[in-house]
Amino acid sequence: MSVHTAGELAGATVYLGQAEVLSSLDVAFRAGEFVALLGPNGSGKSTLVRSLLGVIPVASGRVRLFGAPLDKFRGWGRIGYVPQRFGAVSGVPATVEEVVLSGRVSVAKRLRGYGSADRRAAARALQEVDLSDLGLRRVSHLSGGQQQRVLIARALVNEPDLLVLDEPLSNLDLDHQRDFAKTLEQMVRSGATVILVAHALGAVEKLVDRAVVLEQGRIVHDGPPSAEHQHDHAHHVPLQEPLGGTGADQHRIH
Amino acid sequence: MEIFELEFMRRALLAALLVGVAAPSIGVFLVQRRLALLGDGIGHVAFMGVAAGLFLGTSPVVTGIVAASLAGAVLEVLREKGRLAGDVALALIFYGGIAGGALLTFLSDKPNSVLGYLFGSVLTVTGQDLWILGVAGTVVLLSVTVLRKELFAACYDDEVARACGLPVRRLNFFMALAAALTVGVTMRVVGVLLVSAMLVLPVAIVQQLAGSFRATVRASLAVGGILSVGGVAAAFYLDTSPGATIVLLAIGVFALTALAARQRTGGLAGG
Numbered sequence: 330m331s332v333h334t335a336g337e338l339a340g341a342t343v344y345l346g347q348a349e350v351l352s353s354l355d356v357a358f359r360a361g362e363f364v365a366l367l368g369p370n371g372s373g374k375s376t377l378v379r380s381l382l383g384v385i386p387v388a389s390g391r392v393r394l395f396g397a398p399l400d401k402f403r404g405w406g407r408i409g410y411v412p413q414r415f416g417a418v419s420g421v422p423a424t425v426e427e428v429v430l431s432g433r434v435s436v437a438k439r440l441r442g443y444g445s446a447d448r449r450a451a452a453r454a455l456q457e458v459d460l461s462d463l464g465l466r467r468v469s470h471l472s473g474g475q476q477q478r479v480l481i482a483r484a485l486v487n488e489p490d491l492l493v494l495d496e497p498l499s500n501l502d503l504d505h506q507r508d509f510a511k512t513l514e515q516m517v518r519s520g521a522t523v524i525l526v527a528h529a530l531g532a533v534e535k536l537v538d539r540a541v542v543l544e545q546g547r548i549v550h551d552g553p554p555s556a557e558h559q560h561d562h563a564h565h566v567p568l569q570e571p572l573g574g575t576g577a578d579q580h581r582i583h
Numbered sequence: 584m585e586i587f588e589l590e591f592m593r594r595a596l597l598a599a600l601l602v603g604v605a606a607p608s609i610g611v612f613l614v615q616r617r618l619a620l621l622g623d624g625i626g627h628v629a630f631m632g633v634a635a636g637l638f639l640g641t642s643p644v645v646t647g648i649v650a651a652s653l654a655g656a657v658l659e660v661l662r663e664k665g666r667l668a669g670d671v672a673l674a675l676i677f678y679g680g681i682a683g684g685a686l687l688t689f690l691s692d693k694p695n696s697v698l699g700y701l702f703g704s705v706l707t708v709t710g711q712d713l714w715i716l717g718v719a720g721t722v723v724l725l726s727v728t729v730l731r732k733e734l735f736a737a738c739y740d741d742e743v744a745r746a747c748g749l750p751v752r753r754l755n756f757f758m759a760l761a762a763a764l765t766v767g768v769t770m771r772v773v774g775v776l777l778v779s780a781m782l783v784l785p786v787a788i789v790q791q792l793a794g795s796f797r798a799t800v801r802a803s804l805a806v807g808g809i810l811s812v813g814g815v816a817a818a819f820y821l822d823t824s825p826g827a828t829i830v831l832l833a834i835g836v837f838a839l840t841a842l843a844a845r846q847r848t849g850g851l852a853g854g
Binding site: 379382383384402403405408410412421422423424427428430431432434435437440441442443465467483484493 | 611614615729730731732733735736739740742743744745746747748749786790793794795796797798799
């Protein structure tokens with residue numbers, strides 16, 4: 330079974346500081362699946378994906394990526410990740426292309442600069458998010474929505490088999506949400522797994538084939554997105570919007 | 584030219600060039616991580632190392648580098664635990680370093696020579712110092728160049744860098760140690776109290792006008808080298824303190840580029 334999962338947590342408990350954010354959580358993401366992670370603020374959605382990718386450690390339990398335990402996993406080029414916050418619009422200038430290229434660090438040749446294959450991959454990813462003309466612009470000079478698309482391009486640059494998106498839609502206008510939905514649809518069709526953390530599903534709603542709903546670090550719903558979930562997330566503005574129905578009748582774990 | 588005929592000036596200019604180019608190469612990553620003052624914390628402890636060297640009668644540059652490296656490692660551990668911002672721990676390290684250094688200086692038999700490390704004394708650089716500067720500067724420059732894409736990824740977005748499989752913790756330690764090594768040799772030129780200026784000011788000058796990270800790195804090294812050598816030369820003709828002259832020159836250039844950047848963006852603060 331584990332051979333066929335793109336990622337899984339088993340009995341994962343995670344602390345942030347003193348607080349237990351995930352409580353002995355079990356979840357597996359199958360290849361080719363489009364999973365929406367839903368739940369109110371502070372329910373542990375971001376923590377779940379961050380521990381899945383090894384960004385934060387689990388206190389106990391097991392984490393696997395493509396069947397390999399996290400500490401043995403070497404196929405980082407198969408992962409694409411859009412974190413929730415913008416990494417760093419630091420004082421030091423960086424171009425759009427430089428930021429997208431930094432996503433190639435997992436696959437590029439060690440101990441040297443990026444090569445022409447890396448640049449072609451970056452150009453293709455920028456085309457995917459409709460930013461081909463802005464490659465040489467400073468990231469800090471772009472609008473919030475454009476910056477969000479730069480981060481998406483960085484996550485797409487290796488054509489990942491597992492794409493993890495933490496609230497990627499909140500800054501995108503509807504047109505770019507639709508474009509992004511098309512990109513995701515193609516990826517899933519070619520066998521990639523998508524994990525989307527969201528408050529509002531917007532244009533990608535129809536792509537979701539499984540909803541995992543968290544509440545206080547536990548899974549309270551795992552299955553097809555029910556009508557009430559879809560309704561809840563389709564029409565609300567993201568952020569600060571707690572989830573209404575929790576699907577408590579569909580408890581699967583715990 | 585008179586300045587090149589004097590042995591000590593030739594050594595001073597070479598030392599200034601080495602430090603001027605090496606310091607911003609690691610400084611650019613510190614600025615990117617908003618750790619611009621890390622060099623200061625390291626410098627205060629390095630001062631105690633220098634004083635220990637004078638007290639023990641060994642090379643103060645070597646003991647200074649050792650103390651700086653220990654400080655770099657401790658500060659990195661504190662940063663990782665999220666205790667570096669406005670924490671008492673940082674004050675303890677800063678002032679413990681200065682006080683310990685002052686005490687050891689007082690106990691040593693040549694307390695006056697410590698002034699050269701507080702404010703720099705590039706004119707008294709020895710042949711041995713120059714070798715240490717050369718080796719340390721080359722090590723920093725080479726390792727930063729070799730690791731540039733890993734360092735950029737880790738500094739720009741450490742969360743995604745981890746999800747790319749990068750050893751972010753080890754890279755952070757590397758940066759702290761490279762900064763320590765740089766501080767250790769830079770204090771010979773501008774002194775402990777001004778050491779951070781050499782790491783940060785060239786980057787601060789360049790980033791107002793540069794369009795990319797690559798250009799920022801290259802121009803910072805050039806600007807650092809020019810300011811450092813120019814400052815020493817100016818100090819020679821004006822008969823001023825070289826360390827202070829370098830730093831004031833850099834601040835002057837910073838003010839001019841800030842004005843230029845302001846004009847270019849039509850009065851808006853550049854991002």
